[in-house]
Amino acid sequence: MKISQYPRLFGLLLAGVLAAIAAPVPAAGEEEAAWNGGLKQKYFADQPIEESNAVIELTAPYRAEDPALVPVSVTAKIPQTADRYIKTITLVIDNNPTPFAAAFHFTPDSGKADVAMRLRVNSYTHVRAIAETSDGKLTMSKAFVKASGGCSAPIGADLEAAMARLGKMKFKLDGDKLALQQPNLTQLLISHPNITGMQMDQISRLVKPAHFVQDVKVSFNGKPIMTAQTDIAVSAGPNFRFYFVPQQPGELKAEIKDNTGQSFAYAQAVTP
């Protein structure tokens, strides 16, 4: 119990997470501390953000079974029309070392601005989705997640296997075939370890550079349908579900780029 013996080390190590430790299940208001105390300003400056589930609704498990693979989905409550549509959905995990998780960009052709993914959640924290509609307004939906999972860590299992398949991708269409002129649910799977790096680590003396997917671009017959900026909170083996509206059969294409500058592309023909 003699934590005070190591004040310097501890201060260095845990400065960023002390707030979360002091209040595992925070009292009302406290759970907003990280957000109001800098995150909101950092990502959205002084823009007003309305908190409501009228534009999007975030779904996340209250108790995350595996902190390395937390399924999080955002459901759009408004249709994607040329007049008004959801342009961007940004995901923020307050108490993660890197709170920014991802930003997804949609067009009226997306049909439905739903998006689902798997995230790493390090702690007890709010997960937030902020939608920017084409009129420039911001709306936020949030959920509280407790990362549990006993002995596991939010790293992911067997990253070597993901590395061996580095850049391999596949699409999965709901029902395996295309439905024309209506929103089709599509899943993009990417094999990538998506790991955070370590500077010269005190424990192992190892240096491990970060290696994660930064840009994702999905197009259909050459027309972009979803693009995203992603960060290390996205689980190993990045996996995204989203919609697009095909007018005719064609080719789905994914192009990704990671932080080391490596690019990967994959195309898959889809037919009704």
Next chain:
Amino acid sequence: MSRSLAGVAMVLAVAAASLQEASALELKEIAAGIFVHQGLHELPDAHNHGEIANIGFVVGSRCVAVIDTGGSPEQGRELKAAVERTTRVPVCYVVNTHVHPDHIYGNRAFRQPGVTFVGHRKLAQAMAVRAPFYLEKAQRELNNGLTRDDFIPPDQTVQDRLELDLGGRRLILTAHGPAHTDTDLSLFDDQTQILWLADLLFEGHVPVVDGSLSGWLKELEKLRSVQAKRAIPGHGPVVSDWPAAADAELHYLTRLREEVRGLVKQGKTLEQALEQASRSSRGDWQLFDEFHKRNVSSGFAEAEWEEP
């Protein structure tokens, strides 16, 4: 938990910790010179301080090898005291069978000149990557005084196989591919024909997949061909009927893999897989509700890449 309740819990936990300091770690000599402390099937928490795994040591004529050091710095000290009560032979080796907290948090008690820490070739990196998260979690949930100094990486790594000569007996260490974790070691004592499997074998406590489901089945197949008189699991009682004692775990992992492969084939999402996960083997295992879904989750993500 409210603030005041948290305060009371803290006081109780501290009281419990000081009681523990007085109490000696209970160990059983399960074969000549092999001492095992059996942990309880509990989730690591502020009451048990994370001290839930089987730990112990092997005594040779020249050296003692400690096999896993426990779930808290305090338990490491208790284990060290138990070694000193048992024998005058010095500790030369501390073997960490894998990266999980309940097996490595007692390391620091043994750190002194003449002691070599031994682990899987990937252990140092796994410790380093997990340490920041594990530290925060220990602070939040275990109340066991863990610091970064308690993470001690191996001085000597096991690439594939390593023999430790303890004087009069040899321990043969095998580094496994991803299975329970991606840092699993098993040990075989040539003198008593005892196979120390640590968390490659769960008895009673539901197996936890934090490495690779298919990989574990592969490693288990190899291990089942080892001729051993007894086997020591990481959780649960020492068993004498090896390899039959692995049947329950083998059955659980095999069914889990069939299930997640089926869910992937049906085009289910991870959310649906978690919802629909079968609970049919719930009656066979303790802590099923705490770990089964996470096994489904990681197994499902693994199965997604097994298809063309």
